[in-house]
Amino acid sequence: MLDLRLYLVTDRELCGGRPLEKVVEEAVKGGCTMVQLREKDLCTRDFIAQARAIQQVLNGTGVPLLINDRVDVALAIGADGVHLGQSDMSPVDARRLLGPDAIIGLSIEQVEQIYAANQMPIDYVAVSPVFPTRTKLDTCTPLGLIGSRAVVERSVKPVIGIGGINRQTALQAMQCGLKGIAVVSDIMSADCPKQVAQELKTIISQYANI
Amino acid sequence: MLDLRLYLVTDRELCGGRPLEKVVEEAVKGGCTMVQLREKDLCTRDFIAQARAIQQVLNGTGVPLLINDRVDVALAIGADGVHLGQSDMSPVDARRLLGPDAIIGLSIEQVEQIYAANQMPIDYVAVSPVFPTRTKLDTCTPLGLIGSRAVVERSVKPVIGIGGINRQTALQAMQCGLKGIAVVSDIMSADCPKQVAQELKTIISQYANI
Numbered sequence: 001m002l003d004l005r006l007y008l009v010t011d012r013e014l015c016g017g018r019p020l021e022k023v024v025e026e027a028v029k030g031g032c033t034m035v036q037l038r039e040k041d042l043c044t045r046d047f048i049a050q051a052r053a054i055q056q057v058l059n060g061t062g063v064p065l066l067i068n069d070r071v072d073v074a075l076a077i078g079a080d081g082v083h084l085g086q087s088d089m090s091p092v093d094a095r096r097l098l099g100p101d102a103i104i105g106l107s108i109e110q111v112e113q114i115y116a117a118n119q120m121p122i123d124y125v126a127v128s129p130v131f132p133t134r135t136k137l138d139t140c141t142p143l144g145l146i147g148s149r150a151v152v153e154r155s156v157k158p159v160i161g162i163g164g165i166n167r168q169t170a171l172q173a174m175q176c177g178l179k180g181i182a183v184v185s186d187i188m189s190a191d192c193p194k195q196v197a198q199e200l201k202t203i204i205s206q207y208a209n210i
Numbered sequence: 211m212l213d214l215r216l217y218l219v220t221d222r223e224l225c226g227g228r229p230l231e232k233v234v235e236e237a238v239k240g241g242c243t244m245v246q247l248r249e250k251d252l253c254t255r256d257f258i259a260q261a262r263a264i265q266q267v268l269n270g271t272g273v274p275l276l277i278n279d280r281v282d283v284a285l286a287i288g289a290d291g292v293h294l295g296q297s298d299m300s301p302v303d304a305r306r307l308l309g310p311d312a313i314i315g316l317s318i319e320q321v322e323q324i325y326a327a328n329q330m331p332i333d334y335v336a337v338s339p340v341f342p343t344r345t346k347l348d349t350c351t352p353l354g355l356i357g358s359r360a361v362v363e364r365s366v367k368p369v370i371g372i373g374g375i376n377r378q379t380a381l382q383a384m385q386c387g388l389k390g391i392a393v394v395s396d397i398m399s400a401d402c403p404k405q406v407a408q409e410l411k412t413i414i415s416q417y418a419n420i
Contacts, residue, residue, distance in 0.1 A: 043297035043298065044279055044280075044297065044298045044299050045296075045297050045298060045299060045300065046297070048299060048300075048303070069254055070254075070282060071282040071285070071286075072280060072281040072282035072283075072285070072299060072307070073282075075281070075282070075285075075307050076281075076299055076303045076307065086255075087253035087254065087255050087256070088253065088254045088255060089254050089255065089258060089282060089286055090255065090258075093258070093286045097282070097285050097286065
C-alpha cells in the first residue's frame with residue numbers, strides 16, 4: 001500500500017550548498033513517506049550518480065525513490081519508479097519498460113486530464129500545481145482548491161497535490177480530499193528539514209482521508 | 211557487420227523548416243549507412259515521437275537508428291542502439307539495459323580515453339571532434355588529424371570521426387584510418403541532402419580501410 005502522505009520532491013538549488021542526499025536523509029527522518037528526485041539540468045551520468053546517492057540514503061527506510069521523467073535513470077539504478085508529467089514518456093510506455101511492480105505517478109494540470117489518467121497504468125495522480133509556485137517555472141495555471149477537489153472526486157487513483165504546499169497551506173490542501181501532499185521548498189530550504197517534515201506530518205495526520 | 215561509412219547525425223535546426231524525417235529519408239537515399247537522432251531540447255514525449263517518425267522512414271532500409279544519450283527513448287521505440295558521450299550513461303549500464311544485440315557507440319574527446327573505451331561493451335568509437343565545429347557547442351579541443359590517427363592506432367573497435375567533417379574535409383579525415391565519418395551540417399542543411407550524401411559516399415569509397 002502506497003503511503004503518499006508526505007511526498008518530498010527534491011530541488012538541489014534550494015539546499016544552500018548542503019549535499020542533496022543529506023537534506024533528503026533528514027527529511028525522511030522527519031517522516032517523509034516518498035521521495036522524488038527531480039533534476040532538470042544534470043547530464044545523464046551525474047543524474048545517475050545523484051540518484052544512486054539518494055538511493056543509498058533511503059536504503060532500509062522503506063521510503064520509495066521515484067525519478068522525475070527519466071525512465072533510463074530509474075532503470076539504471078533500479079529505482080522504485082518514476083513520476084511523469086504530461087510532456088514525459090507516456091505511462092503506457094513507462095509501464096512496459098519498468099514492469100508491473102514499479103510505482104508510476106502522473107501529474108495532471110487540468111481537471112479534464114483525469115479522465116485519460118483514469119485509464120492509464122499508473123499508481124497515483126498529482127494535481128499540479130495546487131497553488132502558485134516559484135519552484136517550478138513551467139507550470140500551468142494553478143488548479144486551486146476547487147480544481148483539486150474536482151480531480152479527487154473524479155479520480156479512480158489516489159490523488160496528491162503539489163505546488164505551493166507548505167506548512168501554511170497544507171491544511172487547506174488536505175481538506176480537498178488528497179491522500180498526501182508533495183512539498184519542495186518548505187523542506188528543501190529549511191535549516192532543519194527534519195523538523196519541518198515533522199510539522200507537516202502533524203498537519204497531515206489530522207485527516208481521515210488518508 | 212556494422213557499416214559505419216557514412217554516419218548521419220541529425221540537427222533539426224539545420225533543416226530550415228523541413229520535417230527532420232524528410233531530410234533523413236533523402237540522406238539515406240543518398241547512401242547514409244547509419245542515423246543518429248540527436249535532440250537536446252525536446253521534452254521526452256516529443257523526443258519519442260520524433261524518434262518514431264525517423265524509425266518509420268528507416269524501416270526496410272537496413273540503416274540502423276541510434277539515439278543520442280537517451281536509453282529511455284531507445285527502449286521506448288525499440289531503436290537499434292544508442293550513442294553515448296562521456297557525460298551520458300556509462301556503456302556498462304546501457305549494455306545491461308539494452309541487451310547484447312544493441313549497437314552502442316561512445317564518443318571520446320581525448321586520445322587517452324581510448325584505453326578505457328577498449329575495455330567497454332561498445333561497438334564503435336567516435337573521435338569527437340576531429341575538426342572545429344559550430345554544430346555542437348559543448349565540444350572539447352579538436353583532436354585533429356594526428357589525434358584521430360592516434361586513436362585509430364590504439365583502438366580495438368572500429369573508429370569513426372565526427373566534428374567539422376564535410377565534403378571539403380572528408381578526404382583528410384578518412385586518411386587517418388577511420389572506418390567512417392559522421393556528418394551533420396553538410397547534409398542536414400543541404401538543399402539536396404541526397405546529392406550531398408552521394409558525394410560524400412564517393413569520397414569515402416576510395417578508402418581501403420573500410
